[in-house]
Amino acid sequence: MKQNRLKRTLGDVAFSTFFSLPSVLLYIVFMILPLIFVIYLSFTQWTGAGDINFVGVANYQFLFNYSDFWQIMRNTGVLILLHVCFQIPLAALVAFLLFRTKQGFRFFRAVYFLPSIIAATVIGLMFSVLLNSDIGPINSILRSMGLNWMAKSWLSDPDIAMYTVTFIQVWQYIGYYMAIILAGMQSISDEVIESALIDGVNSRQLAWHIVFPQIKPVLEICFIFCLTGCLKSFEHAFITTWGGPGVASTTLALYMYKLAFSSSELGKGATIAVIIVIGALVLTRITGAVFKDSDQGGKNV
Template sequence: MFLAPTLLLLAVFLLYPLVSSLRLSLVDWNGLGNTARFIGLANWGRLAHDAVFWQSLRNNAILALASIVIQLPIALVLAVLLEKAGRGSRVLKVLYFLPLLMSSVAIGVLFKQIYDPNFGPLNVALQAFGLDGLAKDWLGDPHFSLGATIAVIIWQNAPFYMILFLAGLSSMPAEVNEAALLDGASEWTIFWRIKLPHLQGTLRTAVLLSVLGSLRYFDLVFVMTGGGPEGSSELMATYMYRTVFSSFQLGYGSTIGSAMFLIVITVAAVSMYFTRRFATEV
């Protein structure tokens, strides 16, 4: 009885939309009127041969990899440095956390101006230092648009994982660190042999959150590039949005959304399995 309200909310806002999306993936419908036509698995067959979808999935995978390889190490380094900063770390924590508090739309608009090929501060600074060859149309060049947007995503979201790692570090008993110092262990040894194993649970959570977040990412990329140019920064979520609200292909857009759900569930299950399997006792 106590669980009933929560289960009802989950059924209405999670289960029903999921079932509805799967149902719509079996029809051809523009979202207007009673024109839906049942076509079975035709949308799924189209998805399997859709080059744009596979490109967007590849871009999501690149974003997930960058989140693990670049974003999490940066956040961990910041957390370790802030832990050693003492009282002065309070101001630094607030400053480092500010990007996460900003609206993704505002950040997207801001960095569109920063990346502007003609008047953007980034190219102006490069030219001022005599590095004209490095000045580029960062968001308009298919070779750099995805990397430029990923850099902004990392800048915005790294503070979240920094706070997560700080919480993990603060949960370690101070006596353990003091005992290691008394035994002659260096700071580097303490980090690798004590702190990092202590953070393995936090690291598993961070990896899972970063991967799942990368597979569902939408807002900042949509504001900065809209998935372009030439689909070079297209993500599954931006492709789904354009398919439904620009092309009015609600059935096929629901197929993309359902495929996203299946991919996210599969990746989450695999990630949880492997992180638990290789967990060690501390």
């Protein structure tokens, strides 16, 4: 009996290993090894050709002593803050309204989701025209309405360029998070919703006390996607402002691109990549801790 059980266990292990090995190898080759190489590059000076010169922590010292780097970190912080404060709450609100909609559900779901399936470069080009300070229709409409004071250099004013780029991103991906949150809401048992409605709860109570607590894991995933997506933000700033004026709308990912491929400083670019990875890990852990604490607080109540 023991020998048969041992053979069966070894057979299961061999079977699992055989089918999981290809994916593990692919993960190692395309994720782990490149990450290790990037970490190594962050301690070197390299132009992409010729010898790789080891410089220790010089790249990190350069960045931490460079004023533009801290401006770029501030830009990324603004991006994260506005996404967290507006994108996810608006997506959750739209998802709940659709969840409670009986007529035109599929139409409105498609309308809200449509911008998220359009390439970011197309959205960037579209808003580059719409927000052009001279020929853009947004300023033309404002001036025709006598609101000249509201007409701005949306993409070239250093005081508002970052907020403009952030608005474009928030608008485009609301539908993406709406679809995820809506799918979570649709997984809630109909009996739970019907029981709450029979008990006389209104829409606000239904959303706040029943629906959203039921989909906390979905909301957590959305926040993680949102935070890590902000750290990787590239296309919108690249297309609309090229990170300008100066570095007023430059994000970490765009700065990495400029250093690595425009200035041929792959070592410094790799350093930014390492900072992005660390930031993503830290924000993911913080998000997990916040949702874990909220779950424990709810249980204690």
